[in-house]
Amino acid sequence: MWEYSEKVQEHFFNPRNAGALGDANATGEVGSISCGDALRLMLKVDPETERILDASFQTFGCGSAIASSSALTEMIKGMTLDEALKVSNQDIADYLDGLPPEKMHCSVMGREALEAAIANYRGEVWADDHEEGALICKCFAIDAVMIEDTVRANNLSTVQDVINYTKAGGGCAACHEGIEEILTKVLAERGESFKVTPPPSPVAASGKMSTLERVKRIQQVIEDVRPALQRDRGDIELVDIDGKTIYVSMKGACSGCQMEALTLQGVQQKMMEALGEFVKLVPVRATTPAPGLCNPK
Amino acid sequence: MNPIYLDNNATTRVDPSVVEVMLPFFTEQFGNPSSMHSFGNKVGLALKKARQQVQALIGAEHDSEIIFTSCGTESDSTAILSALKVQPERKEIITTAVEHPAILTLCQTLEKDGYTVHYLKVDGKGRLDLDEYAKLLTDKVAIVSVMWANNETGTLFPVEKMAEMANAAGVMFHTDAVQIVGKLPMDLKSSKIDMLSISGHKLHAPKGIGVLYLRRGARFRPLLRGGHQERGRRAGTENSASIVALGAACEQALEHMAYENTEVRALRDRLEKGILAQVPNAFVTGDPDNRLPNTCNIAFEYIEGEGILLLLNKQGIAASSGSACTSGSLEPSHVMRAMGIPYTAAHGTVRFSLSRYNTEEEIDRVIAAVPPIIAQLRKLSPYWGENGPVTDPAQAFAPVYA
Ligand SMILES: Cc1ncc(COP(=O)(O)O)c(C=O)c1O
Numbered sequence: 001m002w003e004y005s006e007k008v009q010e011h012f013f014n015p016r017n018a019g020a021l022g023d024a025n026a027t028g029e030v031g032s033i034s035c036g037d038a039l040r041l042m043l044k045v046d047p048e049t050e051r052i053l054d055a056s057f058q059t060f061g062c063g064s065a066i067a068s069s070s071a072l073t074e075m076i077k078g079m080t081l082d083e084a085l086k087v088s089n090q091d092i093a094d095y096l097d098g099l100p101p102e103k104m105h106c107s108v109m110g111r112e113a114l115e116a117a118i119a120n121y122r123g124e125v126w127a128d129d130h131e132e133g134a135l136i137c138k139c140f141a142i143d144a145v146m147i148e149d150t151v152r153a154n155n156l157s158t159v160q161d162v163i164n165y166t167k168a169g170g171g172c173a174a175c176h177e178g179i180e181e182i183l184t185k186v187l188a189e190r191g192e193s194f195k196v197t198p199p200p201s202p203v204a205a206s207g208k209m210s211t212l213e214r215v216k217r218i219q220q221v222i223e224d225v226r227p228a229l230q231r232d233r234g235d236i237e238l239v240d241i242d243g244k245t246i247y248v249s250m251k252g253a254c255s256g257c258q259m260e261a262l263t264l265q266g267v268q269q270k271m272m273e274a275l276g277e278f279v280k281l282v283p284v285r286a287t288t289p290a291p292g293l294c295n296p297k
Numbered sequence: 298m299n300p301i302y303l304d305n306n307a308t309t310r311v312d313p314s315v316v317e318v319m320l321p322f323f324t325e326q327f328g329n330p331s332s333m334h335s336f337g338n339k340v341g342l343a344l345k346k347a348r349q350q351v352q353a354l355i356g357a358e359h360d361s362e363i364i365f366t367s368c369g370t371e372s373d374s375t376a377i378l379s380a381l382k383v384q385p386e387r388k389e390i391i392t393t394a395v396e397h398p399a400i401l402t403l404c405q406t407l408e409k410d411g412y413t414v415h416y417l418k419v420d421g422k423g424r425l426d427l428d429e430y431a432k433l434l435t436d437k438v439a440i441v442s443v444m445w446a447n448n449e450t451g452t453l454f455p456v457e458k459m460a461e462m463a464n465a466a467g468v469m470f471h472t473d474a475v476q477i478v479g480k481l482p483m484d485l486k487s488s489k490i491d492m493l494s495i496s497g498h499k500l501h502a503p504k505g506i507g508v509l510y511l512r513r514g515a516r517f518r519p520l521l522r523g524g525h526q527e528r529g530r531r532a533g534t535e536n537s538a539s540i541v542a543l544g545a546a547c548e549q550a551l552e553h554m555a556y557e558n559t560e561v562r563a564l565r566d567r568l569e570k571g572i573l574a575q576v577p578n579a580f581v582t583g584d585p586d587n588r589l590p591n592t593c594n595i596a597f598e599y600i601e602g603e604g605i606l607l608l609l610n611k612q613g614i615a616a617s618s619g620s621a622c623t624s625g626s627l628e629p630s631h632v633m634r635a636m637g638i639p640y641t642a643a644h645g646t647v648r649f650s651l652s653r654y655n656t657e658e659e660i661d662r663v664i665a666a667v668p669p670i671i672a673q674l675r676k677l678s679p680y681w682g683e684n685g686p687v688t689d690p691a692q693a694f695a696p697v698y699a
Contacts, residue, residue, distance in 0.1 A: 012607060018677045029679070029696040036601050036621040036629060036644040038696040040679045058679035060641075060694075062603035062620065066677060116697060128697050 004063060005097035011067035016074050021056040028116030030128065031109050037061035039069050041113035043076075045121055050081045057113075064096075064103040071095045072110040081118050087111065101141035105132060136178045139171025144182060151186045154227070157194070159183070163266060165228040170266055209275075217274045218246060225267050236267065244279050246271065300613040301659045305499075306448050306476060306592060306650035307617055311542065312501040318545040319503070322538035330535055331526070340537050347544025351508055354547040355474075355493065356484030364509045364527045365540050369475040369496030370399040372509040373442070375520040375531070376471040376492040377403060380440035381412070382518040384469075387439035391468075393417040393425065393454070394635040396444050399494075400473055401631070417443070422584040423452040423636050430459065434466040441470045445493075446477035449619055449632045449648055450583025451592025453477070457488050464489035469515065475499055479550035480557055480589050491515040497539065501652070502546035506539035553653050562590035564660050565651050569593045571664035576671050578686060582638060582646060591651040594619075596633075596642040597671050599680035599690065605647050608670040614663055619646040641680060641690065 004012070024042035031038025038061060044054040055077050057069040071092055076084040089107040093099045099107055112128060119126035133144030150156065150166050162179050163170040169179050184194040209217075222238050229235055229252075239247040250263070268281040302310070322343070328336030330344055348360040357363060366372045377390065377400070392404055394416040404414045415433050417425050425443075434441075441463045445456045456472045463470040471492040477483070479500035485493065492515065497506035511517055511530070523532030550557075573579055578598040597605065602618025609616055619630030621644060628634065633643035649663070675681040679694040687693040 009607075012604070013611070015677060029694060031696040033640045033644075033696070034628065036640070038679065038694070040694060040696070058677060058694075060599065060644075060678050060680060061601050063607045065601075066604060112697075126697070 002064070002100050002103065004067075004100070007071075007095075007097040008064055008067040008099065011070040011096065012063040015057075015066055015070040017054075017056040017070065017077075018058070019056055020058065021054060024054075024056070026117045026121035028113040028118070028120055028126070030112045030116050031061070031065075032132075033060065035132065037065045037106060037109055039065065039109055039113045041069070041072070041110075041117045043117050043121065045081065052076050052079055052081070052084060061106065061109075062103075064099055065106040065109065067096055068092055068099070068106040068110045069113075072114065076114065081121065084114060085118060087114065101138050102135055104141045136182070137166075137168035137171065137175045140167045142166055142168035144178070147179065147182050148186060151183060152189075155190075157183065157187060157192070158196075160270070164225050164270065165231075167228075214275065215241065218271060221267065221270050221274050222248070225263075225270065229263065234263075236263075239284055244277070245282055246279055247282050247284050250283050298613050300615065301655070301663060302615050303649040303651060303655065303663065304615045304617050305652040306451075306648065308498045308504065309501045309652055310654065311498075311503055312546060312549055315501060315503075315542045315545045315549070319538040319542035322541055326537070330537060331524070340535075343541050344535060344537060347540045347547075350544035350547045351495070354551050355478060355495070355510060356482075356486055357510055358486035359513055361528065362485075362510055362513055364511055364531050365535060365543075366507040366509050366531055367505055367533075367536070368507040369397075369473070369494050369499075370507075371520070372494035372496070372507045373397075373399040373471075373473055374403055375509050376494065377407075377440055377442055378520060379516075379518045380469045380471070380492075381407070383516040384439045387437055389413045389415065389433075389435075389438045391415045391417065391430070391433050391438055391441040391443075393419065393443055395419055395423065395447055395449075395632045396442070397448055397473060397475070399475075400442055400444070413437075419635050421636055421638075423447060423450055423582070423632070424584055424587075425454060425459075427455070427459070427462070431462060434463060434468055436467065438466075438468045441468055442473065443470075444473040444476070446474070446480070446589050446592075447583065447632060448476050449630055449646075450594045451476070451589035451650075452583040453481075453587050453589070456490065460489040460491075476589060476592075479547070479554075480591060482554055485510060485512075497543040497546065500546050500550050502543040503539045506536055506543050508543070556653055558590050561651050561653055561655070564655055564657060565591055565593050565649075567657070568649060568651075568660045568663060569595070571660070572667050575664075575668040579671070580642075582633065582636065592648065593650075594646055594648045596638060597645040597647065598642045599645065599678045599686055600671065600674040601644045602647055604674045605645070605670060608673065609647075609666065612666050614666060616650075617648050619648070620644040 021042035021044060024044055026043040026045050028041045040058045042056050043052050046053050055073040057073055059066050059069045075087055075095055089111040092107040092110045116126040135143050136147055147162060147166055147168050154165055156162055156165060159169055159176050159179050162168055169176055187194045219238060222236060226236060233252045235251040237249050239249050264281050264283060271279050326340055328340045330337050330341040348363045351363045352360045390404060390412055392400055408414050417430055419425060443454050443456055443459055446453050460470040469491045472490055473494045475494055475496040478495045491512045493510040495508035498504040519530050521532045526532055526535055579595055582594045582596050602620030606618050619633050621629045629643035633646055680686055680690045
């Protein structure tokens, strides 16, 4: 059985604002019946102030879909439309004290219903580019479509690349077979065949590598991992190199997060592969914190 | 209130008398049956008895046709991989679209390795087309693997007839009989079935013990090689406590066979009729006239199964569902999809599977509990109006990216 938080259970057993809203003037219908989750969100918006006076939902879906719908309506009642648009799917999940990774899409659906309803109120057409694939990485809730798109867009070719760019596979590693299958498929499209991580280019023992070459390689690794971090509103910079200790600063959404340790580990691993020697990555606090820190509220 | 367990196709409780029989094999009877001393010897005799108890339940001709394995899944994999190994020139497999993942996932992997797998289709009631099957039986086929009873709907396939057809065409035949063994009588010695899989935990024996029945003379290659256990056909020191337990459970199943097919069946029918009489827009899936006596699978339209299970669970009632959510996948049950059940019903299927431990009082409590739960969830459904489904549901609610 799913591990639902008390809050999820409570919202499922006693959903708030369920049923049709007679005088709704904004409606959003999203979801997929084939996947078993779909939601109609109804809002009553004050035309003067654009404030949400009332909200209700009807949901075809599992316990967490119903709980996410219920939570969403509670959260947005009383907000202006612009305020409501700032509610992210993570906010919905946080409101419910978290959702299992398999169920994060329920909160995404809530957020999309909100966008659709507001677009409907404003007379806009809301188009969805959402495409959901089978869940591959259960540690970080990353699906096949996301991995495939990232592999294509960035010409990735190894499992380690996928971990660096999407985090998928960076946890328990049980999904590496699934990731290899995606790599095999996408590589075949571009006429290549999947090879297990190519052995690191025969690096001369570190004593023989020139200092300049060594610094270049360290810089290269940092540059390689930055796009993935930036996608998560984070960043990493090289601060100093002191023998086998490499100081970096983690910025933005990465700094201080649970993810920091994991990210560091991954970068350190890459660094060791590139240098062919043991090094230790040590985070130092950034002097000027980047905007948009961990809890963008 | 005592909990009510109606999920016996998922797993069963180990019969208390079975537990009693197995316990000494953890303590005083801990010997290795292969050992020369008397610690081992007694265990060896106990395994022999268990083998005969299994033999009696399935009507095998010889007790040496019983190979103990670690589970139903191992038996399934062993059977199929063995057939491929002994006939390397045959690159095709015939199975059905509604098998358990123990077969389906293996077959999908084999497809990647270059084998061709034919998945027999089913009709709206989950029945096979034997003409389609007959056409596929060629000398390219290494093995046919068809489940005897479906775990979700209880629907039975005519495997005895299908085994005869395969035999006549010179093709090996395996059946995943995990759900049927212990529920309906069988007599393998008068059939043409070459291999058959059993799982202990579906018939009140422990989890982690299974059987592969292997007809004498059927060509075979072991999955696990090593010691000479199971006459070299399945290496690894025997799980003696569980084997003894499975033997005892088989003996009990044989004793309760009539009860299963009268009393349990009557309870199942009472449950089904009781629910359908009160709940509109609900129907039985599979083939109601040809199924296991303990299984009933009902589709409740316009709602999703996980919600039903959570609300049932709150009242202490355990069942399961074919919805996508409960499986953690993106699609509802492949069995419901294969039968062409629409999504709005497939996600709302609930399987009630009974055992000889269920009582009439329990069934009546479930009959009383279900209708309000369905009504409560339908109130939340965009497909449901004041007193029934909205007119033209597909038009009335058409979410984006449906
Ligand atoms: C039809 C069928 N085959 C195989 C299995 C797998 O058995 P086991 O859990 O012993 O591996 C099951 C049980 O889940 C089943 O229902």
